[in-house]
Amino acid sequence: xxxxNVTRLSEFLLLGFSEKTELQPIIFGLFLSMxxxxxxxxxxxxxxxxxxxxxxxxxYFFLSNLSFVDICFTSTTIPKMLWxxxxxxxxxxxxxxxxxxxxxxxxxxxxxxxxxxxxxxRFVAICHPLHYMVIMxxxxxxxxVLLSWIINILHSSLQSLMMLRLSFCTNLEIPHFFCExxxxxxxxxxxxxxxxxxxxxxxxxxxxxxxxxIMYSYSKIVSCIRxxxxxxxxxxxxxxxxxxxxxxxxxxxxxxxxxxxxxASHSAHSSxxxxxxxxxxxxxxxxxxxxxxxxxxxxxxxxxxxxxxxxFISF
Numbered sequence: 001x002x003x004x005n006v007t008r009l010s011e012f013l014l015l016g017f018s019e020k021t022e023l024q025p026i027i028f029g030l031f032l033s034m035x036x037x038x039x040x041x042x043x044x045x046x047x048x049x050x051x052x053x054x055x056x057x058x059x060y061f062f063l064s065n066l067s068f069v070d071i072c073f074t075s076t077t078i079p080k081m082l083w084x085x086x087x088x089x090x091x092x093x094x095x096x097x098x099x100x101x102x103x104x105x106x107x108x109x110x111x112x113x114x115x116x117x118x119x120x121x122r123f124v125a126i127c128h129p130l131h132y133m134v135i136m137x138x139x140x141x142x143x144x145v146l147l148s149w150i151i152n153i154l155h156s157s158l159q160s161l162m163m164l165r166l167s168f169c170t171n172l173e174i175p176h177f178f179c180e181x182x183x184x185x186x187x188x189x190x191x192x193x194x195x196x197x198x199x200x201x202x203x204x205x206x207x208x209x210x211x212x213x214i215m216y217s218y219s220k221i222v223s224c225i226r227x228x229x230x231x232x233x234x235x236x237x238x239x240x241x242x243x244x245x246x247x248x249x250x251x252x253x254x255x256x257x258x259x260x261x262x263x264a265s266h267s268a269h270s271s272x273x274x275x276x277x278x279x280x281x282x283x284x285x286x287x288x289x290x291x292x293x294x295x296x297x298x299x300x301x302x303x304x305x306x307x308x309x310x311x312f313i314s315f
């Protein structure tokens with residue numbers, strides 16, 4: 001590598017999905033709609049849980065945290081992409097790129113941790129119902145969420161610091177709509193061995209570990225459900241974790257699909273398109289999954305709109 005090929009860069013170029021000018025308004029409108037649905041949908045979930053005393057339980061405490069993380073997760077990438085389309089610019093600063101990587105990793109893995117904690121919560125609720133409130137007490141629930149934040153802040157900080165040690169060549173084009181860690185490492189001109197080791201180690205430990213925990217929890221849940229004698233009891237037990245299982249399947253399947261498709265095709269464009277599934281579509285669908293399949297959430301959401309109407313009618 002010649003010294004002249006390395007620059008003290010100040011910005012990158014996010015190539016996005018398409019170079020065609022006529023497609024930009026369509027892409028802008030589509031992603032703006034999905035972003036607004038994601039934000040308002042998850043905000044409604046948080047408001048419904050906080051305003052309804054009957055939903056002040058461990059399961060809904062974790063769900064409100066998941067909704068908050070989903071809002072932050074989507075807000076890490078979509079506003080910048082919409083701004084670039086609106087201003088017809090592809091530029092993102094070096095500092096902005098590192099910051100985006102930091103928060104993207106933080107909220108993505110936080111999603112995984114919260115889904116794992118929610119699986120453990122369902123395991124205790126179904127397999128140890130008599131001791132549920134004793135085991136899943138407010139102190140433990142708060143500690144689990146706090147521990148998830150601490151671990152992921154340390155992890156995302158380490159990944160970001162490892163990015164700062166890399167040097168980049170004159171090719172500063174990122175074939176994506178956000179600064180994705182794997183693409184950034186590929187652009188580097190300096191030695192990326194340690195960065196790759198850290199990425200793979202984190203993927204196994206922070207991705208595979210929680211997934212194994214979720215699978216273990218649901219294997220125990222299935223065993224408990226099979227031991228229930230009545231069909232109504234089995235249905236009631238399964239319905240309490242059906243929404244969570246749907247979200248877990250959607251999140252992991254889309255994320256796995258992204259990396260399998262990118263590994264198979266080696267196409268940056270297909271990887272960017274597939275990434276939309278877990279960065280935008282999954283957070284957008286979570287509120288619908290939890291509200292449509294949960295009677296308590298339906299009642300709480302209805303109460304949000306019914307009470308204001310009664311208030312205004314009385315005046």
